[in-house]
Amino acid sequence: MLxxxxxxxxxxxxxxxxLAAEQYDEACKACVEIQQHLMLFQRQGNTADVADDIRALKSFFDVKIEELKKKLHQIQITVASLDQFRSNKVSEAYQKNIF
Known part of the structure; x- marks a missing residue:
C-alpha cells in the first residue's frame, strides 16, 4: 500500500x-497513468485513500487549468498584437507603393 x-x-x-516544462502531450499521458493508478487503488478496495487522492488531484488540476488558461490568454493577446503590427506594416508598405 505504501x-x-x-x-x-x-x-x-x-x-x-x-506541465512546468510545457510538455503538454507528455503531461496528458502522465495524467492518464495517474487515473489508471487511482482506478487500481479503487479496485483494491482503498476507496478512502482514492477519494482523498482524487480530491487533491482535482484541486491541483483546477489550479493548473487556470494557469494554462492565463497562458493561453497571454498568447492570444500576443498573437493579436503581432497580427495588428503586421497589418499596420502591410498598410504602410501599400501606401508607400501607391503614392
Whole structure:
C-alpha cells in the first residue's frame, strides 16, 4: 500500500514537472497513468485513500487549468498584437507603393 502511494506521488511529481516544462502531450499521458493508478487503488478496495487522492488531484488540476488558461490568454493577446503590427506594416508598405 505504501509503495503504491509512493508510486502515485512520483507520478504526480512527474506530471507537475511535465506541465512546468510545457510538455503538454507528455503531461496528458502522465495524467492518464495517474487515473489508471487511482482506478487500481479503487479496485483494491482503498476507496478512502482514492477519494482523498482524487480530491487533491482535482484541486491541483483546477489550479493548473487556470494557469494554462492565463497562458493561453497571454498568447492570444500576443498573437493579436503581432497580427495588428503586421497589418499596420502591410498598410504602410501599400501606401508607400501607391503614392
Amino acid at each position: 509503495a503504491d502511494q509512493q508510486q502515485l506521488q512520483q507520478q504526480i511529481c512527474q506530471f507537475e514537472a511535465l
